Amino acid sequence: MTIVARVIAISNQKGGVGKTTTAVNLACCLAQSQKKVLLIDMDPQANAGSGLGIYPQNFEHSIYQVLVEEKPMQDIIVESQIPLLHFAPARQDLAGAELELVSAFGRETRLKEALEPIRPNYDFIIIDTPPTLGLVTVNALTAADSVLIPLQSEYYAMEGLSQLVKTTSLIKKRLNPKLEREGILLTMFDRRNNLSSQVEQEIRSHFPNEVFAAVIPRNVRLSEAPSHGKPALIYDRSSAGSQAYWEFSQELLAKYFKPTATEKPKTSRSRRKSEAAADSAH
Numbered sequence: 001m002t003i004v005a006r007v008i009a010i011s012n013q014k015g016g017v018g019k020t021t022t023a024v025n026l027a028c029c030l031a032q033s034q035k036k037v038l039l040i041d042m043d044p045q046a047n048a049g050s051g052l053g054i055y056p057q058n059f060e061h062s063i064y065q066v067l068v069e070e071k072p073m074q075d076i077i078v079e080s081q082i083p084l085l086h087f088a089p090a091r092q093d094l095a096g097a098e099l100e101l102v103s104a105f106g107r108e109t110r111l112k113e114a115l116e117p118i119r120p121n122y123d124f125i126i127i128d129t130p131p132t133l134g135l136v137t138v139n140a141l142t143a144a145d146s147v148l149i150p151l152q153s154e155y156y157a158m159e160g161l162s163q164l165v166k167t168t169s170l171i172k173k174r175l176n177p178k179l180e181r182e183g184i185l186l187t188m189f190d191r192r193n194n195l196s197s198q199v200e201q202e203i204r205s206h207f208p209n210e211v212f213a214a215v216i217p218r219n220v221r222l223s224e225a226p227s228h229g230k231p232a233l234i235y236d237r238s239s240a241g242s243q244a245y246w247e248f249s250q251e252l253l254a255k256y257f258k259p260t261a262t263e264k265p266k267t268s269r270s271r272r273k274s275e276a277a278a279d280s281a282h
């Protein structure tokens with residue numbers, strides 16, 4: 001049976017909500033679950049690469065050449081240190097693509113077309129996007145089957161979310177009718193802060209069945225891991241942050257594959273207890 005990758009864009013126009021952290025750690029957890037994964041960095045900040053210990057300045061080509069010069073995707077893909085996880089790097093020059101694409105023919109569908117020939121090579125293609133709604137993000141949302149929304153558990157979370165819902169409806173109407181919402185992932189959750197729980201309640205009641213049961217806690221290991229060039233699961237497998245991303249990845253996998261993972265997903269209740277223990281340990 002030929003597989004065709006599910007393409008998931010990780011997006012939120014709000015900055016610093018955990019898009020890149022989610023992209024890197026989800027991609028790693030899926031690959032560690034024996035799925036073939038391609039992580040595409042679509043952000044000129046190029047943080048996803050450093051999270052994998054891959055430094056784009058070492059490469060001649062990046063996603064810029066795919067978007068602007070229509071270079072085949074295959075030519076820019078590199079292997080990572082994690083088996084089954086491939087990476088398509090971005091560099092700062094991607095910022096220039098926004099302007100150069102404005103007058104280009106088929107400017108919104110460049111990534112979609114570039115992905116067509118390689119989709120059968122992967123189970124999942126994960127795209128990290130920048131915190132802006134320019135042509136680069138539009139390309140990601142046009143190429144994607146679904147959009148995954150990381151949401152920081154804080155007061156203004158709902159505002160960012162309604163903006164994103166509007167954006168995706170517009171893309172769906174004009175460019176990509178099959179675009180779905182993969183779901184909302186609560187990030188940087190702080191259980192000592194009542195506000196986090198209030199935000200969780202509000203989001204779950206506004207978007208019933210769309211919020212993942214797994215919640216990512218605020219965890220220092222998640223912010224340390226990129227400076228070691230490793231996803232959290234490799235840097236510190238037992239940390240509350242990597243456990244939460246693992247649980248989230250298994251929840252997502254269960255939507256598309258029958259569970260085969262050796263590690264049994266924990267229940268929400270047992271996870272919260274173990275997280276609390278791990279939080280105090282780290």
Ligand code: ATP
Pocket residue numbers: 014015016017018019020021022043045047129130131187188189216217218219220222223224241
């Ligand atoms: P941008 O919009 O700039 O691309 P982003 O949405 O990709 O940002 P990240 O880069 O993933 O956000 O995260 C912002 C910062 O918060 C980073 O320093 C990251 O290490 C840290 N961070 C992300 N998630 C967590 C977490 N759950 N606990 C602690 N720190 C986190």
Ligand code: MG
Pocket residue numbers: 019020021043047128129130
């Ligand atoms: Mg980012």
